[in-house]
Amino acid sequence: MKTPGFTLIAVLALALGIGGSTTIFSSINALLLRPMPLIQDQDRLVFVSQYFTKLPDQDAGTAFPDYLEFKKQVTTLEGLAAIQPATFIITGGDKPERYLGGQISAEAFSFLGVQPILGRQFRPEEDQLNAPPVVLVGYDVWQNHFGGDRSVVGKTATINGKQATIIGVMPKGWRFPEICDLWMPLQLNEKDSPRGNFFLDCIGKLKKGVTITQARAEMEAISRRIAADHPNTNAGSSVHVKPFREELVKNFRTLTLLVMGAVLFVHLIACANVANLLLARGATRAKEIAIRLALGASRSQIVQQLLSESFVLGIAGSALGLIVAVWGVDLMLTALPTEIPFWIRFDFDWRVFFFAIGIGALSSVIFGLFPALQSSRPHLVDVLKDGGRSGAGGVKGQRTRSSLVVAEVALALILLIGAGLMMRSFMTLQHTDIGADPSNTLTFRVGLPETQFPEKEMPGRFFEQLIPS
């Protein structure tokens, strides 16, 4: 408060660095740390997918008959569910409404531990191919399309041209596995989804006390038996069993951690800046510090005093940084081109809060310790005399400040080079020849209800008419 200008600049510099770091940490928190909402026993969930040993890094999906075999033979999993994405068009209102959804095996939501807020889960018999169509409705669809009608359970809706009975409404925020709003039973058969057609996503739950290694070993043995029994379709295939969360974040983890590293570099630059400001300020306070030392203060007492002042700056920077982070997260969400999966939530929880405070406290040590140590070593005799040299403003102090500037420039240069390389990669991608001219091109999806296009050739004829030659 005695030097408001200095305090304002220092706190602003820190707030920008802490705000940026906290914004990215909130992404890391959402992706990697924060428990997924509503799902029970998340650490026991596994992602299961078949793959071919010639392409070990590519998950092929799971064939329906193989899924049934796994489910029948596995003993290390409490349950194994299958899901395939689907598009649902609800008609019968003012206009058709299109939703993303999933066809999911009956027991899936049960072993995920999620119960509808109205109605019931799917029953096993509803998974059978010719069972009457039923649908679980998402909370937002219930509110927006059905007006939040509490008597919606038991009513029917026209979905993809068929009448389906609404059996339940899922809790608010539930859009498993990512952005689904409606769920219907899997209702597959081996005839229409034969072996060799790998398309299902499978999720399993380890039994209590069973490790993922044990489950993986068992599933691989089952896969080998299936391959031996059906070499035409399954020769060379095996199965991946991976932690569910790890699978969900695999495309984001590296990039997020890289960005976190870059943002921390920016924050280090801010810290170096503030350290330089403190060093310069130390020069103006050299006399005060010399007086305190002359009166019997130990160096550790002086360092402690100066670090306390730095700590206050750090905490103030954290507080303002949290506000910057709130804006930063809003900006980030606005800039995202697609809807984010339901389980990614950027709400500020205790982890984000403690990260901001922690990085503020750590920063205060980073930017405060060196200036404090430097300032606590003035040339006492010179400084106490009128017109004497100030300790931190002498040649050594100048050298230190110059070193900090060099460090800042070096860090900034590293960031600049990294950013330049990323931009170059992006530009290269933009100009990659894809064999066609994408300018003035629009993409869209058209869903054709099976009830209106039951024959195989009918969709083709429709699109021939839709798109003039």
Place this chain on the structure above:
Amino acid sequence: MKNGSTPLIQLQSVTKVFLTDEVETHALAGIHLDIRNGEYVSIAGPSGCGKSTLLSILGLLDTPSDGSYSLKATEVANLSFPERARIRNREIGFIFQSFNLIGDLTVFENVELPLTYRGMPASERKSFVTEALERVGMGHRAKHLPSQLSGGQQQRVAVARALAGKPAILLADEPTGNLDSRNGEAVMDLLKELHAGGATICMVTHDARFAQHADRTVHLFDGRVVEDRSMAA
């Protein structure tokens, strides 16, 4: 009260050499000096003779290049910085030419500062500070900032700060250097009063008028003691 036994301060063959850009400056050359309890000693000499260097060594702000320095029969010449700081806090009270009060602290807080570094409890500090401020006649300005005081008043506060911890010796470096003659006289009268009350004082001054206030004057020239004269003689 003068103590005829071991001197409070004993300097033997104290030398101080400054090395700047490979040039040696001999600020002090073989100084012998004893100061007894209750003495009032002034150190006089022309500019650059080594007075302030001597006072810095006496005050443990600096260390001699050679020689020995005993304070209360303890060798202190080559102690570490923390040890010197501790002794400085407890045994030595400093009065500077430029007052050297901390502008952001009140008069009370300035006087209290050395006691804080000593780890004294707050209630005890309050008692010591009040006593010191009353002794110099500044008790009524305890809550003021140094910028609200005149030069003479600031120096009085500096004296109170030096006194508060009941040190073995008061060291004053040109205490009237930044004061007009009236205020300078007032401060010198205060020091005289303190000496009459039993304080041991060592004062650096270039002003012969004020040097006469002391019991004994040590004249320095070119870093050596050229005269050590008792004023009673």
